[in-house]
Amino acid sequence: xxxxxxxxxxxxxxxxxxxxxxxxxxxxxxxxxxxxxxxxxxxxxxxxxxxxxxxxxxxxxxxxxxxxxxxxxxxxxxxxxxxxxxxxxxxxxxxxxxxxxxxxxxxxxxxxxxxxxxxxxxxxxxxxxxxxxxxxxxxxxxxxxxxxxxxxxxxxxxxxxxxxxxxxxxxxxxxxxxxxxxxxxxxxxxxxxxxxxxxxxxxxxxxxxxxxxxxxxxxxxxxxxxxxxxxxxxxxxxxxxxxxxxxxxxxxxxxxxxxxxxxxxxxxxxxxxxxxxxxxxxxxxxxxxxxxxxxxxxxxxxxxxxxxxxxxxxxxxxxxxxxxxxxxxxxxxxxxxxxxxxxxxxxxxxxxxxxxxxxxxxxxxxxxxxxxxxxxxxxxxxxxxxxxxxxxxxxxxxxxxxxxxxxxxxxxxxxxxxxxxxxxxxxxxxxxxxxxxxxxxxxxxxxxxxxxxxxxxxxxxxxxxxxxxxxxxxxxxxxxxxxxxxxxxxxxxxxxxxxxxxxxxxxxxxxxxxxxxxxxxxx
Numbered sequence: 001x002x003x004x005x006x007x008x009x010x011x012x013x014x015x016x017x018x019x020x021x022x023x024x025x026x027x028x029x030x031x032x033x034x035x036x037x038x039x040x041x042x043x044x045x046x047x048x049x050x051x052x053x054x055x056x057x058x059x060x061x062x063x064x065x066x067x068x069x070x071x072x073x074x075x076x077x078x079x080x081x082x083x084x085x086x087x088x089x090x091x092x093x094x095x096x097x098x099x100x101x102x103x104x105x106x107x108x109x110x111x112x113x114x115x116x117x118x119x120x121x122x123x124x125x126x127x128x129x130x131x132x133x134x135x136x137x138x139x140x141x142x143x144x145x146x147x148x149x150x151x152x153x154x155x156x157x158x159x160x161x162x163x164x165x166x167x168x169x170x171x172x173x174x175x176x177x178x179x180x181x182x183x184x185x186x187x188x189x190x191x192x193x194x195x196x197x198x199x200x201x202x203x204x205x206x207x208x209x210x211x212x213x214x215x216x217x218x219x220x221x222x223x224x225x226x227x228x229x230x231x232x233x234x235x236x237x238x239x240x241x242x243x244x245x246x247x248x249x250x251x252x253x254x255x256x257x258x259x260x261x262x263x264x265x266x267x268x269x270x271x272x273x274x275x276x277x278x279x280x281x282x283x284x285x286x287x288x289x290x291x292x293x294x295x296x297x298x299x300x301x302x303x304x305x306x307x308x309x310x311x312x313x314x315x316x317x318x319x320x321x322x323x324x325x326x327x328x329x330x331x332x333x334x335x336x337x338x339x340x341x342x343x344x345x346x347x348x349x350x351x352x353x354x355x356x357x358x359x360x361x362x363x364x365x366x367x368x369x370x371x372x373x374x375x376x377x378x379x380x381x382x383x384x385x386x387x388x389x390x391x392x393x394x395x396x397x398x399x400x401x402x403x404x405x406x407x408x409x410x411x412x413x414x415x416x417x418x419x420x421x422x423x424x425x426x427x428x429x430x431x432x433x434x435x436x437x438x439x440x441x442x443x444x445x446x447x448x449x450x451x452x453x454x455x456x457x458x459x460x461x462x463x464x465x466x467x468x469x470x471x472x473x474x475x476x477x478x479x480x481x482x483x484x485x486x487x488x489x490x491x492x493x494x495x496x497x498x499x500x501x502x503x504x505x506x507x508x509x510x511x512x513x514x515x516x517x518x519x520x521x522x523x
Contacts, residue, residue, distance in 0.1 A: 030116050035064050035134035041117060042068060052124075059087045064134040068120075073127030075146035082107050083131070083142060106142070114139035125200060149174065155257040155279075157424055160296040167257045168279035172202050175274050175281070178259040179206060183266065187211075193224060195238070199231035202276040203238070206262075211269045211497070211505045219466055220271050220284060235275040235282050244464045249429040252465040254283040254290055261295050267508065268497050285465035289473050289485050291426035292316060297488055305488040312420050319417035320430050323360050324441035324449050326410045330356040332445035351401035357442025359403050363411040364434065366393060371415070473498070490514075 031038050039054070046052045055067040067084065069076070086105040112128075114120045115138050120130050127145030152174070155167035168175040176190055187209045194200045203224065207217055223242040232238060235255065243252040256262060257279040262272050265283045273282040292312055297305040329336055330345065337345065352359060370393075394412075397403045414434070421427040433456060440448030463470035473485040483489045484498070492513040496506055 031114070031120075031132070031137045031139060033135050033137045035066060035132055035136075038132055038139075039066055042120065045117070045121065055084070057084060057088055059133065060089070066132045067129055068124065068132070069129035069144075070124055070127065073145060073147050074129050075144045078108075078144045078146075079129055079142075083129070083144070109143040111143065112141045114141050122200070152178075158256065158258050158261070158295065158422070160294065160299075162299040163296050164258070164260045166259065168259060168262075168274075168281060170277050170279055172204060172274060172276040175259075175279070176204060176206070179263060179266070179272070182259060182263045183208065188266070191221075193221075195224065195227050196229055196231040199233070201232040203232070204274040206266065206272040206274060208266050208269070211267065212271060213269065216269075216271055216285070216466060220273070224273075232275065234278045235273065235280045238273065238275060239282055244466065248459065248463055249432050250288070250460070250463060250470070251291065251423075251425040251429070252286065252463065252470070254286040254423070255280045255425065256283065257281065258295055264295075264298070269505070285468035287465065287468070287472050288460060288470050291423045292421065293484075294422040298491075302488050302490045309488060310486075312422070315417040315420045316430065319414055319421070319427075320434060321437065321449065321453075322414050322417070323364060323410055323434060324437040324452075325446075326407070327356045327360050327438055328441035328445045328449055331442055345404070345406050348404040348406055352404050353401070354403075355442070356407075357438065359407050360411075360438050360442070361435070363397075363403055363407055364414075364438065367411050367415050368431065 043054070051071045053067075053069055053071050055069075057065055057067070059065045065087065067079065069079065083106050086107075089105075112123065114123060114130060119141075120139055123141035124130055127147060128141040129144055131140040131142060133139075149171045150169050152166045152169055154165045158167070166178065168178065180188065185208070189207055189209050191205045193203050193205070195203050205217070205220055205224070220242075224238070227238070227241050229237070229241070239251070239253050239255070240246060245252065253273075254265070262281050262283065266272055270286075271284050273284065275282075293309070294312075297309060300308075330349075334342055349356075354362070394403075394408045398405050398408060418427050418431060421430060433452075437449060437452045440452045442448075444451070460470050474482070483494055492515065495509050495511045495513075497508045499506075
């Protein structure tokens with residue numbers, strides 16, 4: 001019965017979507033040979049649009065023509081110099097077809113035919129001016145787009161000590177050019193599509209042919225083609241609509257604004273999804289350990305990267321478990337604490353009126369609020385307010401007897417540990433899971449913590465990212481698969497790509513490239 005109800009509800013929703021866009025069928029019709037009729041229809045489509053400019057003139061002083069463009073998206077100076085002025089110049093030669101105008105008079109980078117009103121709307125929305133001529137049932141979209149763009153800057157969320165400093169921008173073609181500048185092979189493919197009934201957001205699927213599994217590319221395309229929505233404003237909208245387990249707190253796609261991280265993923269046989277209007281690129285598939293790896297791990301010496309990686313893993317566990325372990329020990333397992341330390345902790349908690357569970361939850365919520373306030377405030381005062389606020393509130397709370405000093409220390413260490421997680425979305429998942437673990441520790445002690453850890457591990461084992469197990473790197477351990485998980489071996493040892501699923505190109509470099517002095521002369 002429930003299945004029938006949801007099926008009926010879905011069919012009604014589809015009918016409503018069709019009814020909301022009744023003009024779409026009208027836009028599919030072909031242009032008319034009559035210029036005045038085409039202009040009337042286009043003006044009715046763009047009624048009450050003050051930024052749409054209409055420029056009527058005569059070609060060679062004889063044939064009526066109309067230029068239509070959107071102010072702010074089109075290079076109006078180039079339009080006057082390379083289109084209007086050459087066309088208005090009187091010429092004794094009769095121009096028969098509109099395509100001949102491009103061949104003889106107009107010097108633009110490209111021009112595409114627009115036989116329908118929908119094509120005209122599509123090109124106009126992308127900033128291309130449309131040229132219409134009387135007695136011609138076809139228009140021309142001219143390559144004279146121009147709009148304000150943000151300069152290429154260092155990624156704010158993924159800053160590093162060593163490595164490239166440039167990040168993606170909101171302009172899609174600048175982002176694709178940054179990838180193309182690094183990977184110069186023609187095997188790098190970029191397929192475009194539009195998502196969103198109103199926004200018509202440009203989305204590019206990028207992959208390297210010969211390295212990626214074709215079934216993965218098809219799966220990405222199928223999931224994107226299933227999206228039916230009014231608009232896409234950020235890649236996060238797409239991420240929620242194509243992930244495998246939408247109720248999981250863990251991200252199943254890697255989001256990055258670094259071109260080097262994107263290219264590294266493409267060279268491993270993954271797929272990148274670029275979205276117009278956002279610098280964040282989605283990488284599929286991803287694994288849990290990919291979220292704990294930073295880009296500069298691969299730019300430093302392998303010994304340093306391995307030590308920092310183990311330090312990052314350790315502090316990730318501290319960020320998840322330290323408050324709950326403290327609550328469990330204080331509430332149920334005091335015998336695990338040395339006597340002198342237990343006396344010191346008991347004396348500090350003597351004036352605290354709340355149990356350890358309430359105390360920990362209070363401090364964690366306060367710390368998260370301060371952290372969020374520091375993010376939302378302007379950069380000039382955000383860091384100062386969060387640090388001063390934490391110091392003042394923590395000291396005042398201890399002096400007032402609302403919390404104990406050890407609890408403030410535990411929460412501070414936990415907060416610092418969470419900052420070591422390189423991916424912000426992965427850090428949010430760890431922060432969210434900290435609260436149920438604290439509650440389990442305050443009610444069941446260490447038994448509750450063990451139950452919570454088992455539940456998290458089982459969830460991670462069942463999680464998939466485009467069919468790839470979330471713990472694929474350690475699920476079926478092989479020496480080759482562990483070279484870039486628990487440790488970071490030297491580059492001359494990473495001769496094989498990670499294996500996700502299906503067919504793939506196994507070797508990324510020739511084996512036996514261990515460096516050393518040239519001994520050919522001695523031989």
